[in-house]
Amino acid sequence: MSDGDEDVRSGGSDIRAVDRAAQILALFGPHTPELTAAEAADRLDLNRTTAYRYCTSLVAAGLLERGQTQGSFVPGALLLQLGTFALGRQTVLELAPAHxxxxxxxxxxxxxxxxxxxxxxxxxxxxxxxxxxxLVTVRVGTQLTLTSAQAKIFLAHTPDQLRVDRLVGGVPDDRRADLVAEIRGLAGTDRVAMSPDGFGVHAIAAPVFAEHGICAAIALIATDDLLPLDDSSTAATHLRETARALSKAMGAPPRPT
Incomplete structure (x- = not known):
């Protein structure tokens, strides 16, 4: 049995298998839009049977698809989706500062x-x-709770309802019903989400969309006397206008208000 075969068959080789799959995916690019398993094997010094098994497994996962040429493979829908998502994240970080x-x-x-x-x-x-x-602020890198205004925005607009249900299922029972009702009311609109933190600080957030859906949440945070939890407040209006302008810059189609 070759080393490549052991990658696929051995129960203790999960990390090596992921590494091999990544190496195969990395072979694709502007000058290599299509690739056969034999070509992948030659470039990576793999057994050809092993390379073919990896390619077919990647097809099953949606990361590759069968190419037009017999025996060839091309980037799959899931890989393109992930690439678009990653590009959108990078783009919004470049466009957002001015807004x-x-x-x-x-x-x-x-x-x-x-x-x-x-x-x-x-x-x-x-x-x-x-x-x-x-000054009320928050550190870059902070992970926000699922009851934060920004989380409500993401939960309201993600198309993956199963993931939403799983995440919301972990929220304490006494807060879950209100959270579900709020995110349902936000779905399909660009309305702001609101949340107090219980310590005199308020936050309101609005969705930022790219061509294929939500890519970010933009929010205002301040003490409760400066930032009322009011969807019709001046601050909420400015926030919505900024989110819409940034979404437009990201190439998103207009959405209902």
Missing amino acids: MRELCAVTRLTTVLSLWGSAGPIVSRVEEDSTRTV
Whole structure:
């Protein structure tokens, strides 16, 4: 049995198998849009049978598809989806700062951009108003709870209902019903989500969309006297307008209000 065969058959080789699969996927690019298992085997010094098994497994996972040429493979729908998602994350981080600075200046409130992590929103950029005597802020890299305004935005707009149900199922019973009702009311719109933290700090958030769906949540945070939990407030209006402008810059189609 070759080393390549052991990669696939051995129960203790999961990490090696993932590494091999990644190496095969990395072979594709502008100059290699299509590839056969034999070509992959030659480039990676793999047994051809083993390379074929990897390719067919990647097809089953949606990461590769059969190419037009017999025996060839091309990037699959899932791989393209993931690539689009990753590109959208990078693009929104490049486009957001100017919009966030303007929103921060006009509202004089801390402005936060969050991206979805493995189990909730991750604070990815913060703009602070330094003119305030009291500054409310949050550190970049903070993972927010599922009852935060930003999390409600993501849960309301993600197309993966099974994931939403699984995540919401972990919320304490006394808060789950209200959370479900709120995210259902937000779904399909660009309305803001709101949340108090119980310590005199309020947050309101709005969705940022790209061409294929939600890509970020933008929020304002401040003390309760400066930021009322009111969907019709001036701050909420500025927030929605900023989210819409950033979504437009991301190539998103118009959405109902």
